[in-house]
Amino acid sequence: MxxxxxxxxxxxxxxxxxxxxxxxxxxxxxxxxxxxxxxxxxxxxxxxxxxxxxxxxxxxxxxxxxxxxxxxxxxxxxxxxxIGMVHQELAIVPTLSVAENVLLGMQPRNRLGFIDWPAMIAIAKRHLENLGLVVDPRAEMASLPLGMQQLIEIARVLFSGAxxxxxxxxxSALSPPEITRLFALLKRLRAEGxxxxxxxxxxxxxxxxxxxxxxxxxxxxxxxxxxxxxxxxxxxxxxxxxGHHELEESYLGEIQLRGPEGAADAAVVLAAEGLGRGTSFQDVSLTVRAGEVLGIYGFMGSGQLDLARALFGKTPPERGILRIEGRAVRLRNTTRARRAGLAFVPESRRSMLFALEPLYKNMSISVLDRLARLWLKPKREREIARRHIAQLSIRPAQPDRPLGTLSGGNQQKVALAKWLTFAPKVLLLSEPTRGMDVGAKEDVVRIVRRLRNEGLAIIVASAEPETVLALADRILVMRKGRIAREFANETVSKDRLLAAA
Amino acid sequence: MSKERAAAPASEPAPAARASRRGQWLRLRLRNIAPFATLLFLVALFSAASPSFLTLDNLANILQQISVTGIMAVGLTFVILCAEIDLGVASVANATGIILAYFTAQDASVNIANLPLPGLAAIVLAVFGSFCLGAVNAFGITWIGIPSFIMTLAMLQIGAGICAMLVRGQIAYAVPKVIAVLGNGGLGPVPWIVIVAAIVLALAHIVLTYTRFGRYVYMVGGNREAAEYSGVNVRAVIAAVMIISALCSGLAGMLGVAHFGSAQQDEFDNYLLDSISAVVVGGTSLFGGQGGIGNTLVGLFVLGVLNNGLDHVNIDSFLKILIRGLILLAALIINVYAQRLKGLPEAGES
CATH class of the missing domain: 3.40.50.300 (P-loop containing nucleotide triphosphate hydrolases)
Known part of the structure; x- marks a missing residue:
């Protein structure tokens, strides 16, 4: 036995x-x-x-x-x-040193009861070296790349005796070399039992x-x-x-990006030249045409989400020119961006929805100034809400229900619905399928395709290759804040996409 | 994870949940029910304890006593609904009242080097003064990015400074005729100050409930980031509520000076705590987005009945201060607790 x-x-x-x-x-x-x-x-x-x-x-x-x-x-x-656990959201203290993080709650003390710094650093150094991690134990945690922070958290969990x-x-947040390093550490620890x-x-x-x-x-x-x-x-x-054909295809096979017969002769709706902001992205130039979905792919932290936020005026770009339908615009805040015809669905549901407010208020908030000059028109708002609920099959179909009581997928649909009352010129989607199950993902794919066919220009920024492959007609790959490669009018697969990032 | 947390009480009318439906209905309205129950309880208590409490005359007293606080609390309601705070309300009120007196001809016995102007000009200047103080708050909070708690703490001091500079320890008495009537006169048996307070409360209620701006106030308070991602100009909304608050304070200050019959340093000191208490005791969420003028009205009556009632029941006047503190603490506990209950179980994943 x-x-x-x-x-x-x-x-x-x-x-x-x-x-x-x-x-x-x-x-x-x-x-x-x-x-x-x-x-x-x-x-x-x-x-x-x-x-x-x-x-x-x-x-x-x-x-x-x-x-x-x-x-x-x-x-x-x-x-x-x-039993130890390393969460996706790391449980580290970014402002403390590596050594303090590794020995968190178990710092050695000297006779006076103060923390014995030399001993702590020595212990941390030995422990990290045993794991094959080359890092200065005195370094501030926040100054290290995410991949290293994660390895240090694993080191901490191990140190606590797990x-x-x-x-x-x-x-999910690691680049290929970081993954290689993580795997090397895991194999080594596996060999130790x-x-x-x-x-x-x-x-x-x-x-x-x-x-x-x-x-x-x-x-x-x-x-x-x-x-x-x-x-x-x-x-x-x-x-x-x-029976999940569309997604399986994007998981496995080669995707033929839409050729020039698609949108190439349609009007350019949004054009950016040399956009840059701080260290998050530099020198980004891109165009999107009506009826086209532009995917922007990159590993987590490569700048694609910052770029999407910047295009919506949340954190305005510091350099470069942005043109919408040929006219140069400066988007200093989100209100201007919205008025210029941009719409944005952020990656985190929490940051786009009013959980305690009813559905209809959640949907009308972004079009309120077109519905009402001074006095609200709740009847009209409910009408619009009912239309969206039917169109996107949002459940339960009650405009007065507090949004927080809906399931995640339905909340996501509401976040999209609020931009569809008056069609925007450009729809920016940041991680549109993050955390969704397959059914909800397919709903998103269907909705995005329909909007594209109706002539919307759509930008999808994501760190999930499947998302970009399933949605985009053309793909830009970002690496460290810059555009590294464009895939257009050719076949592409997940591994080629990853290789470019 | 959607499946795992689909157990959210609000999302299923299963037979088991049916029984807790009523409990839940109550829970979600704790914010509105608790202050009202408190009010009824206090009225019953003082009515039983003193024959002079539940009379028309005393009701008129209470109404007068809460009017100045009420006007200030209206501005604060806007601010707190946006999840900000204004600690300068009483100070701005005092400063506005003193600016008004400063530009009014005073009796020869008043030893203030002032600048007499026609009544209307004095009023305009005073209102403009409060507007400017509100605008400074708005600028500091929205452009510089100073937390409102600190910014308005500075404004509290600035307002006190303006008062000190203008009256230099003296007391002024005269205010323009219109203000004197509004602060001290009456329309038949009803004091004007009560009418003004009622109008301000009603207007604010209409703005908050039926206008686009009112909706923006609630949405900014409910989830500031989401409001911004919906293209709401969050800065403009916050700037507006800070200015509204200062203007309400200014009005309260002018009427207050007329009502008390004098304009002097530190005259409004109690009103900061009273107006914040009224808003919070009434059940408007300190975290923003929940509550409203109806809540503030109930809160005003709770405080008014409490202050007035304690005078009727022969109680140690020093104990009264402690009792008020305890009532405020209880209201804060309910406020935070109601917030937690209302944090609807999210059906989606975190």
Whole structure:
């Protein structure tokens, strides 16, 4: 009989207010294993992870750690048992030094009770060197690149004694060399017998580093296999099931970007020359035509989202010229941008919606000055809201319902709807499908295509290649704030896109 | 994650949820119900404790007592709905009142080197003065980026400085005729000051509820970033509310000077706390976006009934100060608590 696995879950179930998030799931993790966890948003990955990390308690089932039944009442219990977690949003203190971050809460003290700095730096240095990380322990955390910050957080979790570390989307913000370095560290730790749960949307990364992988769908296990026995198509099939043709295509195949017969003779709606702002982007020139979707792709932090914000006047560009329908415009604030015919849907839902206000107010806010000079016209606002609700099939279809009670996908539709009452000239979408499940993503694809066919000029800025590939007619790739390559009128695939970034 | 948190109470009319529906309805309206219940409770309490409390005469007293605070609280309601604060209201009121007196011919016994002008000119200058103080606030907050808490703290001092410079420790008495009538006279049995306060409250209510600007105020307070991403000129809205607040303070200051019968340093010192209390006790959210003039009106009555009622029930006058502090604390707790309850469970992922 083989030795007991490090972690074993049997028939774990969890529901929230009557909705089953996990429906009796089995899961095992061996010592010295990297185990991939994939599935769409809402598939139950997060819930499982939170049960393991002690954030939630399971309703049913049992969890064994090294053969003993455990029941965590809090995240503290889980930490004490050697389970650590590295979130996508790093839990570091950016203003403190590397050494302080690594030894956070465990700083050595001298006889007077003060922090023993030389000892702390020496300990941190030794610990980081053992992990093969070359970094000055005195450096301020914020001064390091994101990838290094993440490795240091892993170092911290290890220092606190974790033998099992949950990594949530560890590669989403990393460049390829940073990913290589992360993987080297993980392999080294695996050889020492540490175990990892590797949660990711990036299937190539999962296939590259994991030993085994478990797929979740709708709160249940949809498959599990050794990585050597399967390929990406196998994973996608289990994640999304059949019938998601459009997205599968963008995941897997070569995409033929639209040729000159498309929009090439349409009028240029927005033209930028030499836009720049601080260190976030420089020397950006681009054009978008009516009826065209321009994708701007780059790794996280490459400047594409800053560029989108700048085009909408949120953080106005400091250099360069922006022309809309041939006329030079200076967008000093978002009101001017809106009046100039621009519309913007930001990447974070929180920053575009009024959760406590009813749907109709959320939709009318951006057109209020065209509906009402002085007196509001709530009847008209509700009418418009009803039209959008029907058009974009927003559920539940109640204009007076507080927006915060809608599901995420529906909130996203509301964020889009508020720009569609009077068609803008240019629609700027920042990460339009981030955090969405496949169904909602397809809705977005459909809506964007329809708007394009109606003659809108659309810019999609994203760090997710799938998003850009699924939506764009032409693609600009940004690297470190500059435009590195343009893909137009040719075939492109995910790997070529990544290679250009 | 949409599936996992779809359990949001507000999103399902399941049989189990039916029972908690009413509880939820109450919870979401705690902000409006609690102040009103407090008011009823206080009225009942003082009516039982003193026969002289629940009379028409005393109601008239209360109305007069809350009128000056009420006008100031209107401006503050705009500011607090935008999730800003104005600590300068009382100081600006005092300064405006003194500017008005400064430009009015005073009795020979008043030892102030002033500059007598026709009544209308004095009024215009005083209003302009309060406008300028509001504009300075607006500039500091929206252009320089000074937090309103600090900016208006400076304005509090500036206003006090203007008062000190103009009256130099003396007391002025005369104000233009119109203001004297509005502050002290009456239309039949109803004091003008109460009528003015009622008109200001009503106008503010109409602006906040039925105009585009009012909607912008709520939306900026509800989610400033979202308002900006919707193309709302957030700076302009905040600048406007700071100026509205200063103008309301100015009006309150002018009428107050007439009402009290004198213009002097530190005359309005209690009014800062009273007007902020009225807005907050009434249930307008300190985090912005929730509440309104209706809340402020109830808050004004709670404070007015409390101040007035404590006079009727033979209580140690030093204890009264403590009681007011405790009431304010209770209101703050309810305010923050109501905010938390209203933080609707988000159906989407974070």
């Amino acid at each position: 083989p030795p007991a696995p490090l972690l074993e879950l049997r028939a774990v179930a969890k529901s929230f207010g009557g909705v089953a998030a996990l429906k009796g799931v089995d899961f095992t993790l061996d010592a010295g294993e990297i185990h991939g966890l994939v599935g769409e948003n809402g598939a139950g990955k997060s819930t499982l992870m939170k049960i393991i990390a002690g954030v939630h308690a399971g309703d049913q089932g049992e969890m064994r750690l090294a053969g003993d039944v455990v029941r965590f009442r809090s995240a503290r219990d889980a930490r004490a048992a050697g 033998r099992l570390i949950i990594l949530d989307e560890p590669t 540490r175990s990892f749960i590797f949660i990711s949307h990036f299937l190539d990364d999962v296939l590259a580093i994991c030993d085994r992988v478990t797929v979740f769908r709708n709160g249940a296990k949809a498959g599990a296999a050794r990585v050597g026995d399967i390929d990406k198509a196998w994973l996608i099939e289990r994640m999304i099931g059949a």
